Amino acid sequence: MSASSPATDGILAPAKINLNLKIVGRREDGYHLLDSITVFTAFGDRFLVQPSPQDSITIDGPFGDMLNEPPSENICAKALTMFRLAGGRIGPLAIHIRKDIPVGAGLGGGSSNAAALLRWLQENADGAVPDVSLSEIALSLGADVPACLAGRALQMTGIGETITLMNTAPHGRILLASPRVFMPTKTIFAALAQSDFAIGEGANAVSQSSAGSVAELVARGNDLQPVTIEQAPIIGDLVQQIETQTGCVAAQMTGSGSACFGIFETAEQSDAAAALLAGQGFWTVSTRF
Numbered sequence: 001m002s003a004s005s006p007a008t009d010g011i012l013a014p015a016k017i018n019l020n021l022k023i024v025g026r027r028e029d030g031y032h033l034l035d036s037i038t039v040f041t042a043f044g045d046r047f048l049v050q051p052s053p054q055d056s057i058t059i060d061g062p063f064g065d066m067l068n069e070p071p072s073e074n075i076c077a078k079a080l081t082m083f084r085l086a087g088g089r090i091g092p093l094a095i096h097i098r099k100d101i102p103v104g105a106g107l108g109g110g111s112s113n114a115a116a117l118l119r120w121l122q123e124n125a126d127g128a129v130p131d132v133s134l135s136e137i138a139l140s141l142g143a144d145v146p147a148c149l150a151g152r153a154l155q156m157t158g159i160g161e162t163i164t165l166m167n168t169a170p171h172g173r174i175l176l177a178s179p180r181v182f183m184p185t186k187t188i189f190a191a192l193a194q195s196d197f198a199i200g201e202g203a204n205a206v207s208q209s210s211a212g213s214v215a216e217l218v219a220r221g222n223d224l225q226p227v228t229i230e231q232a233p234i235i236g237d238l239v240q241q242i243e244t245q246t247g248c249v250a251a252q253m254t255g256s257g258s259a260c261f262g263i264f265e266t267a268e269q270s271d272a273a274a275a276l277l278a279g280q281g282f283w284t285v286s287t288r289f
Helices: 075-085 109-124 131-141 145-150 185-192 214-219 225-231 234-243 267-279
Strands: 008-018 022-026 032-051 056-060 093-098 154-158 162-165 173-178 248-253 260-264 283-288
Touching: 008 109, 008 145, 008 173, 032 109, 032 173, 032 283, 075 093, 075 109, 075 131, 109 131, 109 145, 131 145, 145 154, 145 162, 173 234, 173 267, 185 225, 214 248, 214 260, 225 234, 225 248, 234 248, 234 260, 234 267, 260 267, 267 283
Parallel strands: 056 093
Antiparallel strands: 008 032, 022 032, 032 093, 032 154, 154 162, 173 260, 173 283, 248 260
């Protein structure tokens, strides 16, 4: 991309929602095997990319201060470096990220940022990389990045690297809410390894069907939720509060938490629930998926 190219405005890195999440086994290296129906929302982080004399990453937004690693350690910096190492040709870039997705909330913020940047690089670089290389870069950055790279309703299996796009995408109104508790994914999986959900290496599982209503998909559960609630009981309280709101047809924690979600019949009902819970001190967003 030449230095005269225009800036790219408002790239969306959407929040990821696990409508359900089943632990179906564990690899010899200790990584747990998952089966999850996953969707993406109209809400997310946004960032700008433009040519620059040298690479830089700046971050602001409501949750920008929670990213306390040096800019060179940001997952987007790693994605840019790996894209170039794989043969992608792109000049120096200034990347500005607005963090609206809470950090450590199970909403895939960092993974979605990296995936959105990889998509942009593939479309705008002077020299792209083979699609298989892009997929390999995504997986090397994190287990959620391949799903975020796809960026549409899908079923993820394995450790997250096996993606099956859904022909009929679940959709509707959704409330996102968090008790503002930081839940590191590694901590939750470490606790899971010593719980009843750790079913052992080499376990075989039949992949779940992606068919069913949104409420039916959510009803299959999130196997990480009980473990996470043990670490932060307020998450269980939040799920219960969402469930009691008018128009809520399903509620659950997403990913490894701490964010929870509620599926609502109408936008007005979702908006009302978001306002009520925000008044109680929770972080909330009413959006769609």
